[in-house]
Amino acid sequence: xxxxxxxxxxxxxxxxxxxxxxxxxxxxxxxxxxxxxxxxxxxxxxxxxxxxxxxxxxxxxxxxxxxxxxxxxxxxxxxxxxxxxxxxxxxxxxxxxxxxxxxxxxxxxxxxxxxxxxxxxxxxxxxxxxxxxxxxxxxxxxxxxxxxxxxxxxxxxxxxxxxxxxxxxxxxxxxxxxxxxxxxxxxxxxxxxxxxxxxxxxxxxxxxxxxxxxxxxxxxxxxxxxxxxxxxxxxxxxxxxxxxxxxxxxxxxxxxxxxxxxxxxxxxxxxxxxxxxxxxxxxxxxxxxxxxxxxxxxxxxxxxxxxxxxxxxxxxxxxxxxxxxxxxxxxxxxxxxx
Amino acid sequence: xxxxxxxxxxxxxxxxxxxxxxxxxxxxxxxxxxxxxxxxxxxxxxxxxxxxxxxxxxxxxxxxxxxxxxxxxxxxxxxxxxxxxxxxxxxxxxxxxxxxxxxxxxxxxxxxxxxxxxxxxxxxxxxxxxxxxxxxxxxxxxxxxxxxxxxxxxxxxxxxxxxxxxxxxxxxxxxxxxxxxxxxxxxxxxxxxxxxxxxxxx
Numbered sequence: 001x002x003x004x005x006x007x008x009x010x011x012x013x014x015x016x017x018x019x020x021x022x023x024x025x026x027x028x029x030x031x032x033x034x035x036x037x038x039x040x041x042x043x044x045x046x047x048x049x050x051x052x053x054x055x056x057x058x059x060x061x062x063x064x065x066x067x068x069x070x071x072x073x074x075x076x077x078x079x080x081x082x083x084x085x086x087x088x089x090x091x092x093x094x095x096x097x098x099x100x101x102x103x104x105x106x107x108x109x110x111x112x113x114x115x116x117x118x119x120x121x122x123x124x125x126x127x128x129x130x131x132x133x134x135x136x137x138x139x140x141x142x143x144x145x146x147x148x149x150x151x152x153x154x155x156x157x158x159x160x161x162x163x164x165x166x167x168x169x170x171x172x173x174x175x176x177x178x179x180x181x182x183x184x185x186x187x188x189x190x191x192x193x194x195x196x197x198x199x200x201x202x203x204x205x206x207x208x209x210x211x212x213x214x215x216x217x218x219x220x221x222x223x224x225x226x227x228x229x230x231x232x233x234x235x236x237x238x239x240x241x242x243x244x245x246x247x248x249x250x251x252x253x254x255x256x257x258x259x260x261x262x263x264x265x266x267x268x269x270x271x272x273x274x275x276x277x278x279x280x281x282x283x284x285x286x287x288x289x290x291x292x293x294x295x296x297x298x299x300x301x302x303x304x305x306x307x308x309x310x311x312x313x314x315x316x317x318x319x320x321x322x323x324x325x326x327x328x329x330x331x332x333x334x335x336x337x338x
Numbered sequence: 339x340x341x342x343x344x345x346x347x348x349x350x351x352x353x354x355x356x357x358x359x360x361x362x363x364x365x366x367x368x369x370x371x372x373x374x375x376x377x378x379x380x381x382x383x384x385x386x387x388x389x390x391x392x393x394x395x396x397x398x399x400x401x402x403x404x405x406x407x408x409x410x411x412x413x414x415x416x417x418x419x420x421x422x423x424x425x426x427x428x429x430x431x432x433x434x435x436x437x438x439x440x441x442x443x444x445x446x447x448x449x450x451x452x453x454x455x456x457x458x459x460x461x462x463x464x465x466x467x468x469x470x471x472x473x474x475x476x477x478x479x480x481x482x483x484x485x486x487x488x489x490x491x492x493x494x495x496x497x498x499x500x501x502x503x504x505x506x507x508x509x510x511x512x513x514x515x516x517x518x519x520x521x522x523x524x525x526x527x528x529x530x531x532x533x534x535x536x537x538x539x540x
Contacts, residue, residue: 016410023404023417027424034428038435 045097046074052093053083060084060184073098081107084162084184108183108198110157110165110176112191115208115224115271117151118171123223128154138192147221149211151195160190203254204275205261207234212247219269228271234263239301239323260301260323280322281337287312289334296326296335344469345483350538352487358456359495360525360532365456369496370521372447379500383493385447387486390460392429393422394485397461398478418461419453426452460488499528 049070056066061082063069072078073094080098081091088107116122128137128144134156137144143152151174158166158174165180166187178201188196195210207228211218215229230248235241242256243263250271252263264274283304285296292310297303304320307313315335327335356362359369365386372382397418405411430448434441441448451457464481468474476484499521506520515523 015408016413019404019408019410020413020416020420023400024420027420031424031427031431034431038431040434040438 043074046070048097049073049094052086052090052097054085054090056085058085060186081183084182084186087182107201109178109181109201110183110185110187110196111199111206112151112157112174112176112195113197113206113208113210114149114151114193114195115226115273116145116147116222117153118169118173118224120171121173121224122150122153123147123221128152133159134190135192143193145223147211147213147218147223147227149193149195149209149213150222151193156190156192157187157196160186162186200254203252203257203259205252205257205259205264206273206275207243207250207252207271208273209271210249212249214248218248226269226271229269231268233266233268234272237262237266258301258323258325260321260325262302262321262323282317282320282322283315283324283326283335284338285313285315286334286336289332291332291334293331295329295331299325299329301325344480348480348484349487349490352484353491353494354532354535355538357491357495357532357535358459358488359492360529361536362459364459365454365492366525368450368454369492369499370518370525373496373499373503373521376497376500376504378447379496380493382447382451383489383496385451386454386456386492387489389422389426389429389448389451389454390457390485390489390492391482392425392485393418393457393461394464394481395478396421396425398464398476398481401465414462414465415458418458422457422461423452456488456492460485495528495532499525502528 047070050067053066053070059065061069061078061084063072063078069078069083073080080094081088083090083094091107123146124144125141125146126144128140130136130140132154134143134152134154137152137154142148145152153172155166155168155174158168162184163180163182165177165182166174167177169175183198183201185198188194188198193210199206208226209218209222209228211222211227213221213227215231218227218229219225221227228248228250230245230250232245232250234250235243235245239260239262240256240258242253242258243250244253245251250263259276261274261276261280264270264272264277283296285305290312292307292312294307294309294313297305297307297313301323302319302321304316304318305313305326306316322337324337327337352358358364359366368382368386373379400417400421401414405414405417410417426448430441433448464476464484467476467480467484469476469480502524503521506524511520
């Protein structure tokens with residue numbers, strides 16, 4: 001009797017427990033095995049890069065967030081220096097994780113390609129009294145300034161900068177602090193006239209004009225009297241053919257530019273700004289180390305170096321423009337800038 | 339009626355006449371939650387079709403060879419939930435390994451539908467459904483097809499809802515009506531319009 005009762009108790013309680021339990025066990029085992037068999041190896045560097053990033057998810061890099069950027073760096077070979085809040089430090093850390101040469105990347109800074117936009121150096125068409133924004137002002141008769149390519153001076157770029165890198169000087173001109181600029185590109189997007197470009201920080205020569213008007217027209221409207229008139233002298237004088245003229249406007253190819261500053265000295269309208277002007281040193285060859293290989297003479301863009309083969313070479317200091325091309329190429333490190 | 343006709347009846351019933359969302363009111367959570375954008379609605383729909391079809395197949399086997407054999411029909415809900423959850427996990431692993439592109443496009447929706455009531459609903463309804471003659475119960479193939487068509491019906495309605503809501507975004511509405519209130523009214527009108535299919539005899 002008791003035996004029978006036990007049997008029926010088992011079939012009403014034990015059996016369901018057994019079956020559901022067994023079902024759970026089987027599924028559990030299958031999942032456990034599957035997680036081993038179908039294990040997807042996630043690159044551990046993704047997590048490392050993610051930890052190196054600031055985690056602000058600001059989106060300045062173009063990815064949806066820090067995790068997205070980390071994945072792009074590891075899987076798609078995205079550049080490591082796109083994190084604006086992290087700056088150079090984070091870029092260097094990521095470069096180390098990715099085994100890249102940190103020196104291979106150069107920080108970029110924003111440069112405004114217009115020398116106008118201040119109080120006394122802008123030709124105004126009318127007195128704009130609307131919303132304090134370049135984007136709004138450009139819709140009122142094409143902007144308040146006469147030049148349709150120039151700076152309107154309403155500081156959209158400054159408002160867009162999250163790092164306080166853009167400030168105003170006494171003349172209401174925007175000044176970019178390269179120590180603070182992270183090259184995030186927020187100001188580039190903010191400028192409705194597309195005046196701002198990101199340029200490697202080690203390049204110091206800029207064409208401070210964006211006018212595509214023909215020479216006389218550009219001259220007539222420019223309030224700062226330094227327009228690019230598209231004459232092409234800089235392009236012809238450039239020792240490395242880094243400058244091209246398109247639509248009456250000179251533009252520097254910063255991959256080719258050697259920072260010599262020659263263009264700034266030949267520009268008839270002084271539209272080219274050279275931050276290093278007057279600060280460049282002249283090359284000097286150490287006669288004890290020079291073996292007369294002629295390499296320096298060949299690379300010199302202005303033919304300032306002369307000398308016979310296997311004889312000590314000399315630099316003509318009047319011709320030397322201080323571009324340091326010869327210093328980099330000399331196999332014996334015989335050239336110094338003094 | 340041939341078997342093809344039977345399948346046609348099943349498809350029309352699952353997609354229009356007895357639509358899961360609008361006449362059975364199952365799966366309302368994703369219907370309102372994932373219908374803000376067309377592409378995410380499509381992702382969700384695809385995931386639901388996929389899981390419903392597979393779940394129909396597995397639960398049919400569990401039901402027939404385990405629960406019915408031991409007369410344990412009252413355990414159906416627990417057993418099916420367990421099965422569906424395990425199945426979704428398993429499928430997720432397989433897809434992640436073998437089809438990373440599909441895994442990315444399904445994304446977060448796959449784990450989300452682990453406990454979707456529409457998936458459990460189709461599994462349970464399969465065990466009680468009859469063919470159009472009203473006598474013979476669903477066999478294995480019927481169940482799988484019914485799961486597929488039910489998922490398709492869900493996707494159709496979800497996509498329609500997403501399309502309408504994207505247009506509503508730009509409509510000029512009173513402030514108090516924006517967002518969820520108008521979505522609920524829209525859902526009601528859609529359900530009413532699907533109610534019109536009820537009278538169809540195939």
